[in-house]
Every structure is written in structure tokens, then in C-alpha cells.
Amino acid sequence: xxxxxxxxxxxxxxxxxxxxxxxxxxxxxxxxxxxxxxxxxxxxxxxxxxxxxxxxxxxxxxxxxxxxxxxxxxxxxxx
Amino acid sequence: xxxxxxxxxxxxxxxxxxxxxxxxxxxxxxxxxxxxxxxxxxxxxxxxxxxxxxxxxxxxxxxxxxxxxxxxxxxxxxxxxxxxxxxxxxxxxxxxxxxxxxxxxxxxxxxxxxxxxxxxxxxxxxxxxxxxxxxxxxxxxxxxxxxxxxxxxxxxxxxxxxxxxxxxxxxxxxxxxxxxxxxxxxxxxxxxxxxxxxxxxxxxxxxxxxxxxxxxxxxxxxxxxxxxxxxxxxxxxxxxxxxxxxxxxxxxxxxxxxxxxxxxxxxxxxxxxxxxxxxxxxxxxxxxxxxxxxxxxxxxxxxxxxxxxxxxxxxxxxxxxxxxxxxxxxxxxxxxxxxxxxxxxxxxxxxxxxxxxxxxxxxxxxxxxxxxxxxxxxxxxxxxxxxxxxxxxxxxxxxxxxxxxxxxxxxxxxxxxxxxxxxxxxxxxxxxxxxxxxxxxxxxxxxxxxxxxxxxxxxxxxxxxxxxxxxxxxxxxxxxxxxxxxxxxxxxxxxxxxxxxxxxxxxxxxxxxxxxxxxxxxxxxxxxxxxxxxxxxxxxxxxxxxxxxxxxxxxxxxxxxxxxxxxxxxxxxxxxxxxxxxxxxxxxxxxxxxxxxxxxxxxxxxxxxxxxxxxxxxxxxxxxxxxxxxxxxxxxxxxxxxxxxxxxxxxxxxxxxxxxxxxxxxxxxxxxxxxxxxxxxxxxxxxxxxxxxxxxxxxxxxxxxxxxxxxxxxxxxxxxxxxxxxxxxxxxxxxxxxxxxxxxxxxxxxxxxxxxxxxxxxxxxxxxxxxxxxxxxxxxxxxxxxxxxxxxxxxxxxxxxxxxxxxxxxxxxxxxxxxxxxxxxxxxxxxxxxxxxxxxxxxxxxxxxxxxxxxxxxxxxxxxxxxxxxxxxxxxxxxxxxxx
Numbered sequence: 035x036x037x038x039x040x041x042x043x044x045x046x047x048x049x050x051x052x053x054x055x056x057x058x059x060x061x062x063x064x065x066x067x068x069x070x071x072x073x074x075x076x077x078x079x080x081x082x083x084x085x086x087x088x089x090x091x092x093x094x095x096x097x098x099x100x101x102x103x104x105x106x107x108x109x110x111x112x113x
Numbered sequence: 114x115x116x117x118x119x120x121x122x123x124x125x126x127x128x129x130x131x132x133x134x135x136x137x138x139x140x141x142x143x144x145x146x147x148x149x150x151x152x153x154x155x156x157x158x159x160x161x162x163x164x165x166x167x168x169x170x171x172x173x174x175x176x177x178x179x180x181x182x183x184x185x186x187x188x189x190x191x192x193x194x195x196x197x198x199x200x201x202x203x204x205x206x207x208x209x210x211x212x213x214x215x216x217x218x219x220x221x222x223x224x225x226x227x228x229x230x231x232x233x234x235x236x237x238x239x240x241x242x243x244x245x246x247x248x249x250x251x252x253x254x255x256x257x258x259x260x261x262x263x264x265x266x267x268x269x270x271x272x273x274x275x276x277x278x279x280x281x282x283x284x285x286x287x288x289x290x291x292x293x294x295x296x297x298x299x300x301x302x303x304x305x306x307x308x309x310x311x312x313x314x315x316x317x318x319x320x321x322x323x324x325x326x327x328x329x330x331x332x333x334x335x336x337x338x339x340x341x342x343x344x345x346x347x348x349x350x351x352x353x354x355x356x357x358x359x360x361x362x363x364x365x366x367x368x369x370x371x372x373x374x375x376x377x378x379x380x381x382x383x384x385x386x387x388x389x390x391x392x393x394x395x396x397x398x399x400x401x402x403x404x405x406x407x408x409x410x411x412x413x414x415x416x417x418x419x420x421x422x423x424x425x426x427x428x429x430x431x432x433x434x435x436x437x438x439x440x441x442x443x444x445x446x447x448x449x450x451x452x453x454x455x456x457x458x459x460x461x462x463x464x465x466x467x468x469x470x471x472x473x474x475x476x477x478x479x480x481x482x483x484x485x486x487x488x489x490x491x492x493x494x495x496x497x498x499x500x501x502x503x504x505x506x507x508x509x510x511x512x513x514x515x516x517x518x519x520x521x522x523x524x525x526x527x528x529x530x531x532x533x534x535x536x537x538x539x540x541x542x543x544x545x546x547x548x549x550x551x552x553x554x555x556x557x558x559x560x561x562x563x564x565x566x567x568x569x570x571x572x573x574x575x576x577x578x579x580x581x582x583x584x585x586x587x588x589x590x591x592x593x594x595x596x597x598x599x600x601x602x603x604x605x606x607x608x609x610x611x612x613x614x615x616x617x618x619x620x621x622x623x624x625x626x627x628x629x630x631x632x633x634x635x636x637x638x639x640x641x642x643x644x645x646x647x648x649x650x651x652x653x654x655x656x657x658x659x660x661x662x663x664x665x666x667x668x669x670x671x672x673x674x675x676x677x678x679x680x681x682x683x684x685x686x687x688x689x690x691x692x693x694x695x696x697x698x699x700x701x702x703x704x705x706x707x708x709x710x711x712x713x714x715x716x717x718x719x720x721x722x723x724x725x726x727x728x729x730x731x732x733x734x735x736x737x738x739x740x741x742x743x744x745x746x747x748x749x750x751x752x753x754x755x756x757x758x759x760x761x762x763x764x765x766x767x768x769x770x771x772x773x774x775x776x777x778x779x780x781x782x783x784x785x786x787x788x789x790x791x792x793x794x795x796x797x798x799x800x801x802x803x804x805x806x807x808x809x810x811x812x813x814x815x816x817x818x819x820x821x822x823x824x825x826x827x828x829x830x831x832x833x834x835x836x837x838x839x840x841x842x843x844x845x846x847x848x849x850x851x852x853x854x855x856x857x858x859x860x861x862x863x864x865x866x867x868x869x870x871x872x873x874x875x876x877x878x879x880x881x882x883x884x885x886x887x888x889x890x891x892x893x894x895x896x897x898x899x900x901x902x903x904x905x906x907x908x909x910x911x912x913x914x915x916x917x918x919x920x921x922x923x924x925x926x927x928x929x930x931x932x933x934x935x936x937x938x939x940x941x942x943x944x945x946x947x948x949x950x951x952x953x954x955x956x957x958x959x960x961x962x963x964x965x966x967x968x969x970x971x972x973x974x975x976x977x978x979x980x981x982x983x984x985x986x987x988x989x990x991x992x993x994x995x996x997x
Contacts, residue, residue, distance in 0.1 A: 049159025050144075054137060055167040062119070062171060075146070080136050 057082060065091050116174070123177040126169075133168045137161055179519060180526065187527035190499070198531070201492045204885050205535035208485030209578060210542025211878070215478040216574050217547040221563040222377065222470060224461055225570070228370035230309030232460035234406040236416065238273075238423070242452040251455075253463070254398035257386065259430045260301075263402070266426045271407060271419055275301040275386050277400035279378040281559060283662065283852050285355045292850065295338065295381040297356070298373055299389045299400060305333075307405050308371070314339070315350045315365030322385040326393050329385045332361035336369045338381035358665070359388065370564070374403070374459065377466030377554075377561045395434045403459055416456055424454040466561055470554070472951055473871050476633065477550075479944070480878040483626045487882050489585040490623040491889040492531060494616045496586060498896045500524060500594040508599040520595040528587030532579050540575070553870050556863045558855075589615065616893045617925060621933040624970065627886040628937025629944065631966035634872075634879035636945060636955055639962055641872035644865050644953040650789035651695065652731035655686075656857035657831035658694050659823040659838060663849050666817030669807040671847050676723070678841060679823060684834055686826040689726035690806050694822050696860045700792040704774040705800075707760055711775055715759055717800040718791055719773075721746060721808065721821075727786065729826050730857075737767045737784030745815075746804035747778035753788045756800040771802075778811075780804065794864040795953050820852075831856050868953065883969060887977040894926055894981035905985055906993030915986055922985045923978055930974050938963065 060066045065088035068080050084092065122129045137158075144154035158164075191198040226232040239253040257275065264273040277299040283292050305317035313336050322329035332354060334343075343349045352363050361384060373380030391397045406415055431450055457463070500507070507520055547565050554561040593615060663671075672690055679688045693699040703719055704712035724740040727733075740749060750771070757766045761782075770779040780802070788798040808816040827834050832854070839851040862869075898905070905918060945957030955962065 049164075050140065050157050051137065051159040051161055051164035052167075054133070054140075054164050055171055058168050058171045077139060077142060077146075078135065079139050079143070 060088070064088075119172065119174040120177055122173040123175075123181065126173060126178060129169065129173055130165075133165055133172070137164060137168075179522070183523050183526040184530065186523065187530045190527055191530060194499075197495060200888065201488075201495060201531055202534045202538065204488040204881075204888075205485075205492060205531060205582065206538035206542060207881060208481070208488040209532075209536050209539035209575075209582065210546065211481035212478070212485050212578055213539060213543035213571065213575050214547040214550065215474065215481040217543065217565050217567075217571055218550060218563075219474045219478055220570060220574075221565050222467055222474065225564075226460045227308075227374060227462050228368075231405065231408055233458075234408070234410070234412065235459045236404040236406075236456040237459035237463045238402040238404060239455050239457060240427070240452045241455060243448045252398065253401050255400060255402045256395055256398050256430075256434075257389075257392040257400065258395050259427060259434075260400070260402050262430055263423050263426050264301075266422060267404075267419065270422075271410075271415070272303060272307050272405045273301075274304045274307060274403040274405060275299075275400045276304060276374055276403060277386070277389070279373060279375050279380050282356060284382075286352070292852070296373075296378055297382050297384055298375070298380045299384050299386045299392075301386045302329075304383075305367075310368050310371055312365045313368055314347060315363070317365050317367060318383060318385055323387050326387050329387055330359065330361050331364045331385060333383040334363060334366045335372055335380050335383070336367055337372055337379050339366045342381075354382070361388070372562075372564070374401075374462045375464040375466075376462035377464050377563055379562045401463065404456065420454050420456055424452075427452065427454060466554070469867065472948055473867060476637075476871060476948055476951070477874055480630055480633065480875060483630050484878050484882050484885070485582070486585075487623050487626050487630075487885045487889070489582060490619040490626075491885055491892070492528075492586050493589060494619050494889060494893055496524065496528065496590040497593065497615055497619075498892070500590045501900075503594070507594050511595075512599040517595040521591040524591035524594055525583060525587040528591075529579075529583045531586065532582045535582075536575065536579050550870070550874070553873075554866070556859070556866065616896070617929045620890060620893055620926065621929040621936070623886050623889050624930050624933025625936035625940060627882045628934050628966055628970055629940045630875075630882040631879050631969055632937065632941035632957075632963070633944060633948075634875035635962050635965045636952060636957065637868070637875040638872045639959075640952040640955040641865060641868040643955060644794055644868050647790075647794060647954075649861065650732060650787050651857075653856075653858040653861050654731075655827045655829070655831050656730070657823075657825040657827055657835060657838070658855050658857060658860070659825065659835070659842070659851045660694070660820070660853040660855070661823060661842065661849050662820045662852045663818065666819040667848050668815050668817055670815070671849070672806070672818060672821060673723070675842060675845060675847065675849055676823060678845060679825060679838055682834070682838060682841065684828045685838075686828055687725060687729045688826075689729040689824045690723040690821050691726055691824055692721040692806070692818070692821050694824070694855075694857065694860055695720075695730075696790060696792065696794065696857075696864055697822075705760055705802075706772040706775050706777070709772070709775065713760065715800065717756055717759070717802055719802050719804060720791075721806045722803050723806040726803075726806075726824060727751075729824050732786050732789060735785040735787060736765075737782070739784060740805050744783070744805040744807070746806075746808045747773070747780050748809075749783045749805055750780040751784040751786060751803040752782055753786055753798075753801045755788050755798040756802055757785060759800045794861070824857075871951070883973050886970075887973040890926065890930075890974055890977040891980065894922070894978050895984070897926075898922055898981045898985045902988060902993055905988045906990040909988060910990040910994060918985055918988075919982055922982055926978065927974070930970070934967065934970060 057066065057068075061068055061082075065085060066082045067085050067088075068082050070078055070080050073079050141151075141154055141158055144157075145151050227235070229235070237253060238255070239251055241249065241251045243249055255275070260273065260275050267273060279296040279298050281294050282297050284295050284297075285292050300318065302318050302320040302322040306319065310317060312333075315333075317333050318329075318331065322331060334349065339345060339349065349363055350365070353360050354363070355361075361382075367383065372378075373383075386392055386400065389399075391399045404419065406412060428450065431452065510520065511517065544567070551561055551563055551565070661675075676688045676690055679685060700718055702716040705715070705717045706712045722740070724742055724744070727739050734751075735754065737751070740751065752760075752766060757764075760766075760771060761769055766782045766785055768781065770781045772779055786803075788801075790796065791799060791801050806818075806821070808818070810816055823838075825831070825834075825838065835854045839854065842849050842851055901922075905922070908918065908921070942957055945952075949957070
């Protein structure tokens with residue numbers, strides 16, 4: 035969340051807690067895979083990685099975003 | 114995978130919560146550990162509770178969670194009222210079990226297709242005609258030559274199959290000493306191939322076995338017989354069995370499920386049609402004829418042309434067969450020839466048992482269904498009362514946002530729990546009761562046998578029944594409860610009468626059904642009692658009947674000698690001989706011709722009896738005398754009173770004579786006896802004449818007798834003597850052998866088996882219905898008194914009399930009883946008309962038969978209302994008003 039906020043120059047801000055419902059939804063859809071690991075500090079943590087389906091979906095979403103933003107940019111420039 | 118993980122998460126909700134909790138916590142811990150300010154970290158995280166809730170609903174199947182919560186809540190509700198719930202489950206189990214058992218019996222006997230291929234293409238041929246006596250008759254028996262003509266006529270269009278009725282016959286495997294009985298069926302050789310049946314062992318009968326009379330002495334065992342008689346011994350092939358003087362060789366064993374086409378009887382041995390001596394006779398109608406359509410033919414269009422074709426062939430045959438109607442007038446022959454061929458679907462088999470029991474089983478099913486409905490009404494009332502008690506809880510649930518759908522679900526789940534518990538119990542009850550009822554259907558020595566598998570048909574029915582019950586139980590209370598208006602309910606003042614209105618409706622319904630059950634039961638019980646107590650005209654006391662056979666026959670003198678030997682046994686009071694017993698299986702009629710005139714349209718039944726048979730049976734003479742040893746047949750005759758009325762109206766019959774058909778020898782009437790039932794207890798009196806046991810032919814030489822029955826009056830229990838008497842006959846080595854032992858009392862009892870069975874079951878259902886309705890009435894009244902405690906207390910405080918209190922408490926309930934009772938009477942009359950043919954000398958309009966159920970109903974209503982009335986009267990106004 036902090037990374038998103040800083041990368042976007044504080045434009046995109048969201049509550050950190052809202053991350054988890056989103057993660058769970060993606061997990062239920064089979065786009066990401068989760069695993070409990072034990073950290074060096076002795077604390078348990080759940081780490082997520084993309085599944086094959088998730089990578090494919092990411093590609094689809096990226097290209098869709100690109101085409102949409104491209105289209106919007108063009109429309110804005112024309113006007 | 115995803116759905117599965119959501120379902121499994123729903124089941125282990127607590128663990129899921131802990132897991133989510135831990136992950137969210139670890140996120141914050143991580144942030145703090147990485148040096149962020151704890152307060153800032155918490156604030157940046159947002160509402161942990163909302164994240165938790167949202168996560169939970171994503172990862173777990175919510176509908177399942179709510180269902181599980183409802184199940185556990187419903188279970189707790191049931192456990193809270195243990196006695197009520199137990200009674201509810203028990204009464205429901207009885208209702209469901211009875212319904213399933215009735216369905217199993219009805220399905221097995223009437224609906225279940227035979228285990229053959231193309232069973233839906235199978236029809237049975239029957240013919241409707243006007244009998245010689247002018248009454249319409251229907252007959253499904255055919256002469257083999259007629260069958261052969263019809264079969265050849267249809268050659269390429271359809272197949273005809275001949276199958277005889279199952280006949281329980283004496284047979285031996287070794288010598289005459291170990292005689293046993295088995296059910297034989299004669300079939301045409303095409304039956305097994307057309308039914309698509311494969312042998313379990315050896316080969317089955319084939320069309321080649323029809324080729325010539327007597328040319329195929331082969332027998333096929335049914336799998337069932339092979340199993341219980343030979344323990345599935347494969348070496349049974351090639352063994353010989355003997356029937357009378359014929360010998361058959363076992364060539365194979367039929368398939369496992371196939372037990373013949375006669376539902377209710379398990380065929381033991383199949384024999385070729387061509388091996389029966391009747392198969393060559395034009396005038397003996399002895400086997401059934403089935404029609405199998407070719408595969409792929411549409412029955413709707415194919416059957417009628419076939420019927421017309423066969424009709425023409427049959428008519429030509431019957432017209433040709435003129436000797437069948439020796440001595441009948443041309444008019445009655447013409448009437449007889451005017452036959453109408455009919456086809457009936459026979460895919461579910463054909464049997465007398467089906468005809469006899471179709472309506473009885475229908476009544477049984479109706480009674481079971483009514484009891485189930487009564488039980489359902491009880492439980493619906495119970496749930497309505499519970500729901501009304503929970504009106505505040507429901508209102509609260511709705512006002513804090515519970516969907517009404519959830520409330521409906523809550524109550525439906527509870528009724529489903531009840532229904533499931535009850536159906537488990539009911540399944541056990543049905544598993545026990547269906548075979549039990551079946552075992553009571555036929556005489557114990559020849560029980561009806563039906564396959565009663567618990568397969569998908571039964572499961573499907575049971576499942577449908579459970580769903581119906583759940584809806585009946587729960588839907589109305591659920592809709593009522595969910596329609597609760599929170600504002601009114603929470604104020605504590607919604608119309609307090611509305612749940613009672615629903616319950617009173619249920620009471621009226623219950624009373625109507627209960628009255629119907631009681632009414633039908635009283636009709637059946639009265640019918641059984643009247644049949645059982647009808648005056649017989651002969652004694653059944655200590656009368657032993659030894660049905661005896663004599664191979665190719667023995668002269669009457671041998672039979673008389675044997676009777677004499679039996680008389681000498683201590684404990685034997687008297688011995689007489691008749692060809693067959695009264696009320697047994699055999700009935701034979703004969704033309705009657707007076708003074709050489711053509712035979713009258715009415716035929717008379719006869720029986721050959723020895724001298725002293727009348728006195729042994731304790732049948733008094735009205736006039737004339739008993740037979741003497743020197744009387745022979747033809748020669749002398751004793752007639753009954755109906756015979757006199759029919760053939761000698763207004764005359765003194767003694768000394769007059771009649772012939773058995775035109776140009777036959779004369780029989781002179783020597784005595785007259787009262788009417789006694791001849792073949793059927795239910796029949797009206799019929800003309801019967803008795804002739805001497807000793808028969809002579811045209812040259813006055815005595816005829817041999819191949820079977821007869823010794824009628825023995827004993828001093829003590831007749832069956833105690835049976836064995837020694839049978840051995841005595843066997844040891845005399847004169848060719849006589851006892852084939853069956855029974856008593857006259859058993860023959861009379863066997864006549865009332867159906868009536869006894871239905872009366873017993875109807876009485877059982879009536880008792881259950883009355884009990885359930887009583888409990889229902891008690892519960893509703895008790896509930897209403899509890900609910901109106903306030904009102905009653907106030908009324909008492911302002912001076913209402915006790916009579917007034919009783920009146921307001923019971924008035925509306927008794928109105929409901931009256932309403933339900935009237936509806937019940939109307940229903941009862943309707944139902945009774947449908948089953949009128951099952952009654953013996955009982956009419957639905959008999960006053961005492963309406964009075965009986967009415968009294969029973971009123972009495973149980975009184976008993977059921979008494980506790981509630983007492984409770985109302987014991988209401989202490991000061992106590993009630995103090996609590997307000």
C-alpha cells in the first residue's frame with residue numbers, strides 16, 4: 035500500500051485493510067496462490083504469488099488498460 | 114475447487130476467522146516492526162472489522178453458513194421440547210412409513226413392470242361376452258387350437274404368447290412317497306425369446322418345443338425355485354420330475370428376476386404348452402393369451418387393427434366349435450358368439466391377486482395418506498404455536514435487518530429436520546410392515562409372494578413424500594411468521610387471534626380426515642364381522658378335511674373301505690366322503706333339464722357326497738331323506754331350497770326328477786336341504802344339487818374316482834389326528850394318498866382373509882387417527898387457553914360464571930369439530946360409494962355406522978378438551994392480574 039501510494043506520488047491512496055478482501059477474491063478466482071511461511075523473526079506470514087492463470091489474466095488486464103488509456107488520451111488530445 | 118473451499122470454509126467458520134485475524138494482525142505487526150508509528154499503521158489499515166467481515170464473506174459460502182446456523186438452531190428448538198418433538202417425530206414416522214409401505218405394495222403388485230424386455234409392448238387378450246346365464250362375463254382363458262389359429266393369423270404383425278395360470282400341483286422328484294407341491298406354468302415356446310430372457314443355466318424353452326403334442330417332455334426351473342429347492346446345484350440339469358404319469362427332464366434354469374407373469378405368485382417350473390393334454394382340445398379354455406407388439410411399433414395405432422383381425426379369427430373358431438355348446442338353445446349360442454375382444458396392457462403382469470386387491474390397496478393407501486395428513490396438521494399446529502410464541506423474536510430479527518427469506522428458511526429447516534428424523538424411523542417401519550401385510554394376504558399354506566425391492570422407485574417416492582411433508586408442515590407457519598409486522602409485534606399487541614385461526618382451520622381439516630378414516634374403518638370392520646358371523650348352515654366344529662388323490666382312480670368301494678378304516682380310529686366320530694369340500698377351490702356347474710326340455714338358462718352347481726355327509730356336516734334335511742349306500746349317480750339327488758325355487762317353483766320336489774342336460778339319465782329328488790354357501794361366503798344363494806358319491810356309467814358299471822375329500826368329525830382338535838390318519842391311508846396301499854390337509858374352519862376363514870386384513874388395518878389406522886386428532890385438539894385448546902389467560906382472568910374477575918368460561922374456551926373448537934365432522938361425512942359418503950363393491954351387506958347410509966364414528970370422535974374430543982377446560986377454570990384471576 036505504501037509502495038502504491040509513493041509510486042503514484044500519493045495520488046492513489048487506499049486503506050491497507052482493503053487489500054485483503056481483494057487478495058481473497060483473487061485467490062478464490064484462482065489467479066493467485068497463497069502459502070503460510072515462517073519468517074526469520076519467528077512470525078507467520080502469508081505470501082502470495084501469481085498462478086499461471088493469474089499471469090495470463092494480468093496480461094489481459096494490462097493490455098485492456100493500455101488500450102483504454104490510449105483511447106482516452108487520444109480523445110482528450112483531439113478535443 | 115473454489116466452491117469446495119468456500120463450502121469447507123463455511124463448515125469450519127471459527128478456524129477461518131482465526132486465520133483471517135492472524136493474517137490481518139501480522140500485517141500490522143509487520144508495519145510496526147518495520148519502524149512505523151503504531152497509531153499511524155492502525156489508521157492507514159482502516160477498519161479491521163470491516164476488512165475481516167468482507168474477507169470472511171468472500172472466503173466462505175454464506176448460504177451454507179446460514180443453513181448450518183439454522184440447522185443447529187432448529188435442533189436446539191427440537192431438543193428444548195423433547196416430549197413434543199418425540200411425539201411429532203413418532204406420529205410423522207408412522208404416517209410416512211405407512212404411506213411408503215402402501216406404495217411399495219401397490220407398486221409391486223400393480224405398477225412395477227415385469228423384468229422383461231419391451232414390457233410396455235405386452236398386452237393380454239380377454240373377451241367380453243354374455244354368458245349362458247344372460248349375465249355379462251369376461252374371460253381371459255383360451256383354447257390352444259384357437260390360440261394357434263390366432264397366432265398364425267398375426268404371423269408377421271405381432272407375436273402371441275400362451276401362458277397358463279400358475280397351478281399348485283403335486284409332483285415328485287423320486288418316488289410317489291415324497292410327493293411335494295410346486296407352481297407349474299405351461300408356456301408356449303416363444304415366451305422366453307420374446308421376453309428377451311437368458312438362462313442362468315442350461316437352455317430355456319424354445320419355439321421348437323411347441324412342434325407336436327407330447328413331443329417335448331422338458332422343464333425349466335425358475336431361478337427362485339432352483340435356489341430354495343436345490344441350493345443352486347448345477348447338477349440339477351438332466352434330472353427328471355414326475356407329474357401324475359408324465360415325466361419331464363430339467364433342461365435349464367430361468368433368469369434370476371423372472372418369476373412368471375402372474376404377480377403375487379412365484380412360478381417354480383415352466384413346462385411346454387404342448388405337453389398339456391388340454392392343448393389339443395377345442396373346447397377347453399385353459400391358458401391366457403398375451404400379445405407382444407413388434408419393437409418400434411406405436412401401440413396407439415397398432416392395437417386396434419390387430420384386435421379386429423383377431424376378433425374375426427376367434428369368431429370363426431368359436432362358430433366352428435359347435436360341440437362346445439351341446440344342448441344349448443340357438444339364441445344363447447348366438448349370444449355367446451357375440452364376443453368382444455379386448456386388450457389390456459400387461460407390462461406389469463396379470464393376476465387374480467391384482468383384480469382382488471386393487472381397490473383394497475387403494476383404500477389402504479388412502480387411509481395411510483389421511484393418517485399422514487392428520488399427523489402433518491398436528492405438527493403444523495405445533496409449529497404455528499411455537500412460531501407465535503416467537504413472534505417477538507421474529508419481529509426483532511426483522512427489525513435489525515434479517516431478510517424474510519431467512520425467516521422462512523429458519524422454519525422450513527426445522528420442519529425438514531423433523532421430516533428427516535421421521536423418515537428414518539418411517540423407513541424402518543415400512544421395511545417391516547410391507548412384507549408383514551403381504552404375508553397376511555393369502556392363506557398361510559400358499560402365501561402371496563411379491564418382490565419388494567427398496568430400489569430407486571421407492572426412494573424416489575419417499576423423497577417426494579418428504580418434500581411434500583416439509584412443505585405441508587412448514588410453509589404456512591413460515592409464511593405467517595415471516596409476515597410478522599415488527600412494530601405491532603414489538604408493541605406486544607398484534608392480533609392475538611390470528612395464529613389461532615390458522616390452527617382452528619387445521620383442526621377442522623383434521624377432524625374431517627379423522628372422521629373419514631373412522632367412517633371407512635367402521636364400514637370395513639362391520640363388513641368383516643357380518644361376513645364372519647353370517648349363518649353358514651353347516652358346522653365347522655372339529656371337521657378335518659383330507660383331500661386325497663388316487664393316481665388313475667379307484668372304485669368307490671375302495672374309497673368306502675378307506676373311510677371305514679378311518680372310522681375305526683379312536684377319536685374319530687364320523688367319516689364321510691365328498692368329491693371336494695364346500696368353500697374350497699373347486700366349483701362345477703351343470704345344465705339342468707326338466708322333463709326332457711332343453712336346458713334352462715340357469716345352470717346349477719353340484720357336489721358328489723356319500724351317505725352321512727349331511728349328518729357329518731350337521732346340515733339338516735328340510736324334507737325327504739339322506740342318501741343310502743345303494744343310491745348311485747345318476748339316480749338319486751338331494752337339492753337345496755334355491756334349486757327348488759328355480760326349477761320346481763311351487764311344487765313338492767320330492768319324487769320329481771331332472772336331467773343334467775338334454776337326453777341325460779334321470780335324477781330323482783330324494784331330499785331337500787337348506788341353502789349353504791357353496792363356493793363363496795359372499796355369494797347370494799345359488800341352486801345346488803347333491804348326488805351320490807358312487808357314480809355309474811351308462812352300462813351301470815361303477816366309475817373310478819381319482820380325487821375326493823374325506824370329511825372327518827373328530828372328538829378333539831382335528832389337526833392332532835391328521836398325521837396318523839394320513840399314515841393310515843398311506844399304509845393301506847390301495848393307491849390313495851393324502852394330497853392336502855385342512856379343516857372346514859380354515860376354509861371358512863380363508864374366505865374372509867381380504868376382509869380380515871382390511872378390517873384389521875383400517876382399525877389400526879382409525880385408532881392412530883383418533884389418537885393423533887385427540888392430541889392435536891388437546892394441544893390447540895391448551896395453547897389457546899394459555900394465550901387467553903389474561904382475558905379469562907379478567908372475565909373471572911368481573912364475574913363471569915364457570916359455564917361462561919367453559920363456553921368461550923370450547924365454543925369455537927366445537928364449531929370446528931362440527932364443521933370438520935360434516936365435511937368428513939360428505940367425504941365418507943363419496944369414498945364409500947367408490948368402494949361399495951368391497952362391502953358385504955353393509956351400506957354407507959346405515960345409521961349405526963355413522964353413529965359409531967361420530968360417538969368416537971365426540972368422546973375423544975371431550976377427553977382431549979377436558980384438561981384445557983380444567984386449566985381455564987383453575988385460572989386464578991388475582992395471580993394473572995398481578996403479573997400484568
